[in-house]
Amino acid sequence: xxxxxxxxxxxxxxxxxxxxxxxxxxxxxxxxxxxxxxxxxxxxxxxxxxxxxxxxxxxxxxxxxxxxxxxxxxxxxxxxxxxxxxxxxxxxxxxxxxxxxxxxxxxxxxxxxxxxxxxxxxxxxxxxxxxxxxxxxxxxxxxxxxxxxxxxxxxxxxxxxxxxxxxxxxxxxxxxxxxxxxxxxxxxxxxxxxxxxxxxxxxxxxxxxxxxxxxxxxxxxxxxxxxxxxxxxxxxxxxxxxxxxxxxxxxxxxxxxxxxxxxxxxxxxxxxxxxxxxxxxxxxxxxxxxxx
Numbered sequence: 103x104x105x106x107x108x109x110x111x112x113x114x115x116x117x118x119x120x121x122x123x124x125x126x127x128x129x130x131x132x133x134x135x136x137x138x139x140x141x142x143x144x145x146x147x148x149x150x151x152x153x154x155x156x157x158x159x160x161x162x163x164x165x166x167x168x169x170x171x172x173x174x175x176x177x178x179x180x181x182x183x184x185x186x187x188x189x190x191x192x193x194x195x196x197x198x199x200x201x202x203x204x205x206x207x208x209x210x211x212x213x214x215x216x217x218x219x220x221x222x223x224x225x226x227x228x229x230x231x232x233x234x235x236x237x238x239x240x241x242x243x244x245x246x247x248x249x250x251x252x253x254x255x256x257x258x259x260x261x262x263x264x265x266x267x268x269x270x271x272x273x274x275x276x277x278x279x280x281x282x283x284x285x286x287x288x289x290x291x292x293x294x295x296x297x298x299x300x301x302x303x304x305x306x307x308x309x310x311x312x313x314x315x316x317x318x319x320x321x322x323x324x325x326x327x328x329x330x331x332x333x334x335x336x337x338x339x340x341x342x343x344x345x346x347x348x349x350x351x352x353x354x355x356x357x358x359x360x361x362x363x364x365x366x367x368x369x370x371x372x373x374x375x376x377x378x379x380x381x382x383x384x385x386x387x388x389x390x391x392x393x394x
Contacts, residue, residue, distance in 0.1 A: 103131040103272070106197040108188055110137065111165050114203025117233035119169040121372055122201035125231070126173065128245050129272045133175040134195055135166045138187035185222050193227050199374075201231045204366065229265055229344075230375040232366050250278045250340040250371075252333055253310045258346030262376045263310050266344040269374070270318050277320040279310045280336060282329045337371045344374040 107122035109115045119135075126133050139158055163177050178195075180187035192200050202222065222230060251266035253259045263279070270277045281303040307322030314320045325332035337343050366373050 103129055103198045104134060104195055105131045105199045105201060106134045106136050106191055108202045109135050109162065109166055111162055116169055117237040118201045118203040120238040121233040123170055123173055133173060135175050135177050136188055136191045137162050137179045138184040139179055188222050189226055197228050199231050200228055204232055204235045226377050232373045234370060234372060246273045246341040247275050248278060248341050249275050249344060250280050250336060251344040253279050253281055253306060255306045258378050261378060262344045262346035265376045267314055267318055277314060277318055279307050279320065279322045280325055281307045282325045282332045334369050337369045340371045342372045342374060343369055344376060346376045
């Protein structure tokens, strides 16, 4: 298994380094450090200076070596933008997980929060893992033992369940299937012709649990309220949260119907974004048959 880590020397990059290193150690994966050296990272008067480019690359390599300690890694640099560079690298190296910082992978202050992770995920060939802000400064991380996966019955969420299952097997972790019930469904009020909706979140959890391998410990939980807020709140109890997205258009536009990009920026645990079609192995056709 190969893990690629987006690196730009920033605090967010250090968060990605720490998370990528933790995952690689627990899974036994190889590490590639991916760095896009853009002209914007250099002073304007030095952008044409090849020696300055070489020095920047060397400095970033040395910083990566210090950040990763004794871990072995490959170092890959690119003169393209971060989005193109990261997606190209993931394809060329058959990367299984691409780890990014929560805010940016470009010059500090020049890229809006989450924009690189969002743009990478729209065309990525593999799941994206986003480290929460401050992850590198946190106390010792004991490892990933509980994986939450957001599930609403859509094809995207089915692929998220598949990826969470594969990760759980590699990490010897438990899967918690999460379904969110809107307040009006969970409330103790008559729903009239919509009464059948009341039990749908629990039925979806049961369908997802039935498709997980028997050797993967799993539980199901129905959350209540707005999807983004409910997932963020549950994230406090999780070591990692897995969600699906179509992989086209704005990130989160199809996660559980309507989920704000705030989740990726504010979730207290690492978030795995699974673009549609990026899950390893065959798409879960048996899931699709179950949902129809």
